[in-house]
Amino acid sequence: MNTQISGQSPHALTWRRFRKHRLACASGIILLLLALAAVSAPLVEMQLGVDARLVDLLGRFAPPSANHPLGTDELGRDLLVRLLYGGRVSLFVGLTAAIFAAGIGTLIGLLSGYYGGRLDAFLMRFTDGVIALPLLPLLIVLAALDLSKIGLSDEILGSENLSLYRIIVIVVLAGWTTVARLVRSSALTLRERDFVKAAEAQGASARRVMMVHILPNLASPIIVATTLSAGNIILLESVLSFLGLGIQPPTPSWGNLLTNAQELIWEAPNLAFYPGILIFITVIAFNFLGDGLQDALDPRALNLRHKS
Amino acid sequence: MTRFLLSRLIQSVLVLAVMSFVIYGLMGLMPGDPVDLMVSADPNMTPAGAAHLRDLYGVDKPIIERYLNWAGAALQGDLGYSRLHTQPVMDVMLPALKNTVVLLGLSFALALIIALPAGIIAATRPYSKLDYSINLLAFAGISIPPFWLALLLIIFFAVVLGVLPAGGFGVHSGAGELWENLRYLVLPVASLTIASIGGHTRYMRAAMIETLRQDYIRTARAKGLSKSQVVIAHALRNAMIPVVTVIALDFGYLFSGALITETVFAYPGMGKLIFDAIMGNDFNLALLALLFATVLTLFGNFLADAAYVWLDPRLSFKEVDR
Numbered sequence: 327m328n329t330q331i332s333g334q335s336p337h338a339l340t341w342r343r344f345r346k347h348r349l350a351c352a353s354g355i356i357l358l359l360l361a362l363a364a365v366s367a368p369l370v371e372m373q374l375g376v377d378a379r380l381v382d383l384l385g386r387f388a389p390p391s392a393n394h395p396l397g398t399d400e401l402g403r404d405l406l407v408r409l410l411y412g413g414r415v416s417l418f419v420g421l422t423a424a425i426f427a428a429g430i431g432t433l434i435g436l437l438s439g440y441y442g443g444r445l446d447a448f449l450m451r452f453t454d455g456v457i458a459l460p461l462l463p464l465l466i467v468l469a470a471l472d473l474s475k476i477g478l479s480d481e482i483l484g485s486e487n488l489s490l491y492r493i494i495v496i497v498v499l500a501g502w503t504t505v506a507r508l509v510r511s512s513a514l515t516l517r518e519r520d521f522v523k524a525a526e527a528q529g530a531s532a533r534r535v536m537m538v539h540i541l542p543n544l545a546s547p548i549i550v551a552t553t554l555s556a557g558n559i560i561l562l563e564s565v566l567s568f569l570g571l572g573i574q575p576p577t578p579s580w581g582n583l584l585t586n587a588q589e590l591i592w593e594a595p596n597l598a599f600y601p602g603i604l605i606f607i608t609v610i611a612f613n614f615l616g617d618g619l620q621d622a623l624d625p626r627a628l629n630l631r632h633k634s
Numbered sequence: 635m636t637r638f639l640l641s642r643l644i645q646s647v648l649v650l651a652v653m654s655f656v657i658y659g660l661m662g663l664m665p666g667d668p669v670d671l672m673v674s675a676d677p678n679m680t681p682a683g684a685a686h687l688r689d690l691y692g693v694d695k696p697i698i699e700r701y702l703n704w705a706g707a708a709l710q711g712d713l714g715y716s717r718l719h720t721q722p723v724m725d726v727m728l729p730a731l732k733n734t735v736v737l738l739g740l741s742f743a744l745a746l747i748i749a750l751p752a753g754i755i756a757a758t759r760p761y762s763k764l765d766y767s768i769n770l771l772a773f774a775g776i777s778i779p780p781f782w783l784a785l786l787l788i789i790f791f792a793v794v795l796g797v798l799p800a801g802g803f804g805v806h807s808g809a810g811e812l813w814e815n816l817r818y819l820v821l822p823v824a825s826l827t828i829a830s831i832g833g834h835t836r837y838m839r840a841a842m843i844e845t846l847r848q849d850y851i852r853t854a855r856a857k858g859l860s861k862s863q864v865v866i867a868h869a870l871r872n873a874m875i876p877v878v879t880v881i882a883l884d885f886g887y888l889f890s891g892a893l894i895t896e897t898v899f900a901y902p903g904m905g906k907l908i909f910d911a912i913m914g915n916d917f918n919l920a921l922l923a924l925l926f927a928t929v930l931t932l933f934g935n936f937l938a939d940a941a942y943v944w945l946d947p948r949l950s951f952k953e954v955d956r
Contacts (some may be wrong), residue, residue, distance in 0.1 A: 602782030
C-alpha cells in the first residue's frame with residue numbers, strides 16, 4: 327500500500343534548515359568560487375598573457391589596465407595573478423591544516439570523553455593549557471627553529487616546499503583545540519546513551535565502541551568545529567606569513583603579499599587592500615558556514631554557540 | 635575560596651615551570667648557538683679558544699643539566715645579557731613590559747566596555763534587526779586579519795587624513811605633551827580593541843540568552859520587575875560566570891594580538907621585543923620575554939579565577955573539579 331505521507335529523511339531536513347540560513351549558503355558559494363578562481367590561476371595567467379613570476383621594473387605600480395586588471399606590484403608583476411596563486415597556497419594550507427587539526431582534535435576529544443576520569447582530566451587540562459598560552463610568540467619560535475637540529479633528513483630540508491610543510495605543522499599544533507573540546511563534550515553524552523551501553527554489554531572492546539558506535543555520531547560536531555577552525559587556521563597562516571615566518575617569497579600567499587605592502591604603504595596603499603580583503607572574506611565565510619552548519623546539524627544547540 | 639585559588643596558583647606555577655623548560659629547549663634548537671655567534675664576532679678566535687668557550691658556557695652538556703644551571707642562576711636573579719642591546723635582559727624587558735601592560739590594559743577595558751553592553755542588548759532582543767546587526771559586526775570583528783586592520787587604520791588615519799602617527803612611540807615629557815604621547819597609542823589600542831570585541835560580544839550574548847531562559851528569571855518578571863531590572867539585578871551576575879571564563883582563556887589570544895599590533899605599529903612592547911629577539915638570535919632576551927609573556931597570561935587567568943569565585947559563591951563550598 328502506498329500512502330501519501332511525505333516523509334523527509336534527516337538529511338533532507340538538515341539541508342532545508344541549512345538553506346534557510348542565507349548567509350551560510352552565500353558563504354559556501356563564495357568559498358567555492360574563491361577555490362575555483364584559485365585553481366584556475368594558470369588559465370587566467372594564460373588568458374591575460376602575463377607571467378606571474380616575470381619581473382618588469384619598468385612597469386612597477388602600473389594602474390589597472392586590460393592586461394593587468396588590478397595593476398602591478400612593486401616588481402611589475404601582475405597583481406591579480408599573484409593574488410590567485412596566493413589563494414591557492416593559502417587555501418591549500420588552511421584546508422590541509424584544518425583536516426589534520428581535526429584529526430588530532432577528534433582523537434584527543436574522543437579518548438577524553440569516552441574514558442573520562444583521570445585521562446579526561448589530564449587531556450583537558452592540557453588542552454586548556456594550550457588555549458591559555460600566548461600561542462603566537464611560541465609559534466614564532468617554532469617557525470624560526472633550525473630544523474637540521476632536530477634530525478630531519480636532508481631530503482626534507484632541501485625540499486622547495488619546506489616552508490609549506492612547516493607552516494602546516496605549526497598551525498596544526500595550534501588549531502586542534504576547538505575540535506578537541508567540542509568532540510569531548512559530545513562524546514561525554516554519547517557514552518551514556520543506550521546503544522553504547524548495549525554494545526558494551528555485548529562485550530565490544532573499547533576501541534570498537536569508539537570507532538563503530540561513537541565516532542559516526544560525532545560527525546556533526548566534527549564538521550562544525552572543523553569549518554569554524556578552518557577560518558582561524560587561515561588567519562593564523564596569514565599572520566605568520568605576514569611576519570615573514572610562513573610561506574617564503576617569491577611563492578605568494580595572501581599573508582606574505584601584505585608584508586611588502588606595509589613598507590610601500592605610502593607609495594601604493596592599494597597593494598595592502600586586495601590580499602587582506604580576500605583573507606577577510608574567506609575567514610568570515612568559513613565562520614558563517616560553520617555557524618549555519620551548526621544550526622542545521624544540531625537544532626537543539628541553537629544559541630549555545632561555541633567559541634569559533 | 636582560598637583553597638580553590640591556592641590550587642589554581644600551584645597549577646600556574648607548575649605550568650610556568652614546564653613552559654620554562656620547553657622554551658629553554660626550543661631556544662637550543664634555534665639557528666646558530668651562542669658560541670658560534672661569539673666566534674663569528676671575533677676574528678682572532680682560534681678553534682681552541684672556541685672549544686674553551688664551549689666548555690666554559692657548557693653548551694655541549696645535556697639539556698637537563700644546562701636547564702638546571704640556567705634555572706638556578708635565574709632564580710638568583712642572574713638572567714644574562716641581551717646580545718642585541720648589550721644590557722642585562724631585565725633592564726631591556728621592564729620598559730617593554732610596562733608599555734605592553736598599558737596597551738593591553740587600555741584595549742581590554744575598552745573592549746569590555748563596548749562588548750558587554752552590545753552582547754546584553756543583542757540578547758534581550760534575540761533575532762531582531764539590532765541583534766542581527768550586532769552579530770554581523772561581531773563576526774566581522776573575529777574574522778578580520780588583525781594586521782590588515784592595523785594597515786587599514788594606518789592608511790586611513792596616517793596616509794589619507796594625516797591626523798595620527800603611523801607608528802612609533804611618544805617620548806615627549808612635560809605636562810602639556812601628554813596628548814602628543816597619547817596620539818601614538820590611539821591606533822594600536824583601536825586595532826587591538828576591535829580585534830577582541832567580536833568574540834566578547836558573542837560570548838556575552840550567548841550566555842545572557844541562556845540565563846534569560848531560567849525559571850528564576852520568569853519568576854522575577856512575574857513578580858512585576860521590569861525587563862531591565864531583571865537583566866541587571868538577576869541575570870547579569872549569573873551570565874557573567876561563563877563569560878569571565880572564556881575571556882580569561884582569551885588572555886593568551888590578546889597577547890598574541892598585542893604582538894601583531896606592536897610589530898605593525900613599531901610600538902616598543904613585549905610582543906615586538908619577543909619578535910625582534912627571536913629574529914636577532916638574542917636567546918637570553920627571547921627566553922626571558924617569552925617567560926614573562928607566559929606569566930602575564932597566567933596572571934590574567936588567575937585574576938579571572940578570582941573573579942569567578944567572587945561571582946559564583948557556590949565555588950567556595952564545593953570541591954572544584956572543572
